[in-house]
Amino acid sequence: MSEYDAIIVGGGPAGATVGTLLAEKGRKVVILEKEKFPRYHVGESLMPFCYFTFERLGVIDKLNERAYTNKHSVQFVTKDGRMSAPFYFFQHLDHPAATTWQVKRSEFDEILLDNAREKGAEVREETQVVDFLYEGDTVVGVTAKGKDGESYELRAPITVDASGRDSLFQTKRRWRKRDPKLKKIAIWTLYKGAKRDPDLDEGATTVAYLDDRGWFWNIPMKDDIVSSGIVAERDYLYKDTRDPKSIFEREIENNAWIKDHLSCGEQFGEYWVTGEYSYRSEHCAADGIVLVGDAFAFLDPVFSSGVFLALKSGEMAADAIDSALQKSDTSSVAFSDYGERLCQSMETMRSLVYAFYDEGFSFGKLVRKHGDLRGTLTDCLIGDLVDKDYGPLMEAIGGLASLPEALPYGRTAAKSSA
Numbered sequence: 502m503s504e505y506d507a508i509i510v511g512g513g514p515a516g517a518t519v520g521t522l523l524a525e526k527g528r529k530v531v532i533l534e535k536e537k538f539p540r541y542h543v544g545e546s547l548m549p550f551c552y553f554t555f556e557r558l559g560v561i562d563k564l565n566e567r568a569y570t571n572k573h574s575v576q577f578v579t580k581d582g583r584m585s586a587p588f589y590f591f592q593h594l595d596h597p598a599a600t601t602w603q604v605k606r607s608e609f610d611e612i613l614l615d616n617a618r619e620k621g622a623e624v625r626e627e628t629q630v631v632d633f634l635y636e637g638d639t640v641v642g643v644t645a646k647g648k649d650g651e652s653y654e655l656r657a658p659i660t661v662d663a664s665g666r667d668s669l670f671q672t673k674r675r676w677r678k679r680d681p682k683l684k685k686i687a688i689w690t691l692y693k694g695a696k697r698d699p700d701l702d703e704g705a706t707t708v709a710y711l712d713d714r715g716w717f718w719n720i721p722m723k724d725d726i727v728s729s730g731i732v733a734e735r736d737y738l739y740k741d742t743r744d745p746k747s748i749f750e751r752e753i754e755n756n757a758w759i760k761d762h763l764s765c766g767e768q769f770g771e772y773w774v775t776g777e778y779s780y781r782s783e784h785c786a787a788d789g790i791v792l793v794g795d796a797f798a799f800l801d802p803v804f805s806s807g808v809f810l811a812l813k814s815g816e817m818a819a820d821a822i823d824s825a826l827q828k829s830d831t832s833s834v835a836f837s838d839y840g841e842r843l844c845q846s847m848e849t850m851r852s853l854v855y856a857f858y859d860e861g862f863s864f865g866k867l868v869r870k871h872g873d874l875r876g877t878l879t880d881c882l883i884g885d886l887v888d889k890d891y892g893p894l895m896e897a898i899g900g901l902a903s904l905p906e907a908l909p910y911g912r913t914a915a916k917s918s919a
């Protein structure tokens with residue numbers, strides 16, 4: 502007998518979304534989170550289409566109350582500091598979703614996790630999942646360790662891996678496949694008092710180019726804080742030192758806009774570094790388990806798609822789980838449709854990411870050559886990705902950049918091996 506309908510590993514945006522939506526459907530769920538919230542997390546810039554999941558979760562008012570910096574646009578800046586015309590979301594989307602936020606993730610993630618609790622999910626913080634329980638090949642639960650250090654077992658017909666980049670299940674099964682080309686690393690930190698652009702552009706996400714298609718992000722947040730980071734090839738970043746602070750300071754000199762904006766601010770806190778960039782799991786589900794958010798796949802963050810994909814995959818997985826529980830069949834085939842739709846959405850974003858890194862490509866060039874596709878491009882940048890065919894846009898981008906073949910993996914274990 503299982504005490505729960507679903508066990509969720511990880512209480513980030515993906516896990517909290519699955520937990521909230523299943524609890525609202527009357528399912529008995531437990532979310533096991535190894536940290537005590539609030540905890541620091543990178544990934545502050547949201548995409549407009551996060552709005553629709555927030556609406557389903559019932560958190561729009563709570564997010565509005567926090568008065569996060571409004572993000573109306575994304576803008577691209579050349580090395581010598583020339584800025585492209587910003588992509589204003591409201592020019593294309595006549596909906597409150599067109600204004601999104603730059604959030605403080607520690608607070609934002611706590612809002613989502615508290616909301617899951619309020620909606621009826623049981624949340625156990627400082628509880629680390631250390632292993633999965635099997636009956637034959639089917640996952641039937643987890644072994645967890647509470648803050649007293651004691652291990653115990655929990656069982657449920659479905660387990661959800663929402664453990665983020667730790668990717669507990671795909672690591673244990675050796676399912677992680679790195680993206681063949683997107684082998685970047687990131688170094689980032691925070692600033693107080695950095696320069697902000699005026700009016701509507703105050704909260705814009707800025708992507709500023711470096712040599713070799715590396716780039717800086719500049720994310721202005723509330724409390725006069727800016728999140729600033731570099732993404733580039735390892736060899737380029739580590740060419741003369743491995744000290745993150747020295748690398749960061751060296752690269753500030755390489756983009757005029759970044760130098761102008763950061764020089765009046767004061768850096769504080771750590772310099773964080775992450776490698777092992779983009780990856781996708783061989784499979785998105787096996788019998789008794791489904792993978793969501795970064796625990797399934799991670800895509801280079803140049804278009805701020807991570808939180809959106811975490812929320813959306815959480816939403817789609819919750820619906821698939823509910824219907825699987827109704828049919829008393831949580832084998833991997835219940836997640837075939839989930840895997841197809843999620844992989845298709847990720848491929849659209851992945852093609853845009855490949856184009857971004859292609860020497861021959863720029864958004865300016867694309868829009869000058871195909872002015873009629875500016876709106877369609879904005880659709881991608883705002884996160885309108887699920888169940889959408891971007892054939893004509895991809896054809897146009899393909900004329901300027903070399904686009905990747907769709908990855909042949911990421912579907913359910915049953916379907917892929919059939």
Ligand SMILES: Cc1cc2nc3c(=O)[nH]c(=O)nc-3n(C[C@H](O)[C@H](O)[C@H](O)COP(=O)(O)OP(=O)(O)OC[C@H]3O[C@@H](n4cnc5c(N)ncnc54)[C@H](O)[C@@H]3O)c2cc1C
Nearest residue numbers: 511513514515535544546630664665794795802807808811
């Ligand atoms: C450098 C960088 C910049 C980024 N910038 C952006 C951005 O600007 N915008 C954007 O949208 N996205 C960005 N992202 C991506 C974004 O951070 C992630 O996609 C998003 O946080 C994924 O949410 P998640 O819920 O899947 O995972 P997470 O938010 O990582 O949550 C996973 C949770 O699982 C818990 N956990 C892990 N292992 C266990 C375990 N064994 N037992 C129990 N709990 C466990 C963790 O403590 C964590 O709280 C960026 C990522 C990186 C690396």
